[in-house]
Amino acid sequence: MQIQSPQNSRVKEWAGLLEKKQRDKQGKYLIEGIHLVKEALEAQADMECVCYEAEAGIPHELAEAASAGLDVEWIGVSAAVIAKCSDTKTPQPVFAVVRKDGGALQPLLDTAGGLVVVLDGVQDPGNVGTIIRTADAVGADGVIVGAGCADIYGPKVLRATMGSLFHLPVVHGKLDELLPQAKARGIRLAGTSLQAAVNCYAYDFTGPVWLLFGNEGSGLSPEVRGLMDDGLIIPMLGRAESLNVAMAASVLLYEALRQRHFSPGTVSYNVN
Known part of the structure; x- marks a missing residue:
């Protein structure tokens, strides 16, 4: 035709x-x-x-x-x-x-020891796509997209994912309903915070954890911040005030990968 x-x-x-x-x-x-x-x-x-x-x-x-x-x-x-x-x-x-594939949230709640990324008002298409791509790269179990985020089916987001949208579950969810359900199942909710006392490299990422990332300018919404269990700080020795949200996500996700698969006592994957 x-x-x-x-x-x-x-x-x-x-x-x-x-x-x-x-x-x-x-x-x-x-x-x-x-x-x-x-x-x-x-x-x-x-x-x-x-x-x-x-x-x-x-x-x-x-x-x-x-x-x-x-x-x-x-x-x-x-x-x-x-x-x-x-x-x-x-x-x-x-x-x-x-x-469109609506996806299912229940498997993410049911995954034992799951590593899930949660986006709360991340508006820049490049950031959303890059975070999805990074979650795919580290073998995360899925990405949950809350209200106020860039459309995951928009052309700029799709280009930034480089195809990762097809490799892992990326689903929309109402965070005010979903996050309490996760907490009730023993899943820790962790996110970056400038006031945090926990260095991200001292945090235990080996258990079930959902990583929360918020808006580029204002961070997590008050409702989501109020549900967060653990605030993490990414150490910075230079004079930069903060990191781009996609870069912050990459740091935390790769620390989770290191702890889960490349720490002493774990069997690492072959890397070609």
């Missing part, structure tokens, strides 16, 4: 997914570029279609997936269609429409 006109009704529907309102209404989102599309195909995400520039043909990196018999529609489109469905100045030759 091929579609040449940017005025085609399906193309208009796809282009609408560049806006959050339409993503919410349709329950779908766009991913752009060979890497993201390949990651989604390999993860067997719920994909409606893959659109590629007809003149160039299906990118060779995706040729195997295209012939694998997956329940995905492959559509050749014109460069004008690709441009209409892209939010970048130099569109890549392929994009896909993916159906």
Whole structure:
């Protein structure tokens, strides 16, 4: 199948997914570029279609997936269609429409010894995407996205995840309801705090812990801060006042990885 006109009704529907309102209404989102599309195909995400520039043909990196018999529609489109469905100045030759996966919160509550990231009002798309990518890198059990965060299905967030959105559960949750449930199950809620007395390198990350990260300017909301069990401080020897929230998340997540898998007495993974 091929579609040449940017005025085609399906193309208009796809282009609408560049806006959050339409993503919410349709329950779908766009991913752009060979890497993201390949990651989604390999993860067997719920994909409606893959659109590629007809003149160039299906990118060779995706040729195997295209012939694998997956329940995905492959559509050749014109460069004008690709441009209409892209939010970048130099569109890549392929994009896909993916159906949203609402995800389930219960498995994160039930995971013994779980390591979960909780985002509370993190507004910058790059920060949200980078934190999801880092959580994936350290083998966290999932990411919970609370109110006020950048849309995880927005183009900038998706690019920043580099495909990690397809590797671990990333789910929305009402933190005022969810965090008390976690505490009742013995899960510790920890987050950075400039007033904290606990050095993050002295904290025990080996038990069940959910790491809380708040808004870039104001930090955790008062409601979430009030539920936090442990305030952690990241030591800084220089004169920087603070760290970017994505960098702070990386520091804590990699300390958790070190304690869980690379401390004396643990069996470390082979690193190629």
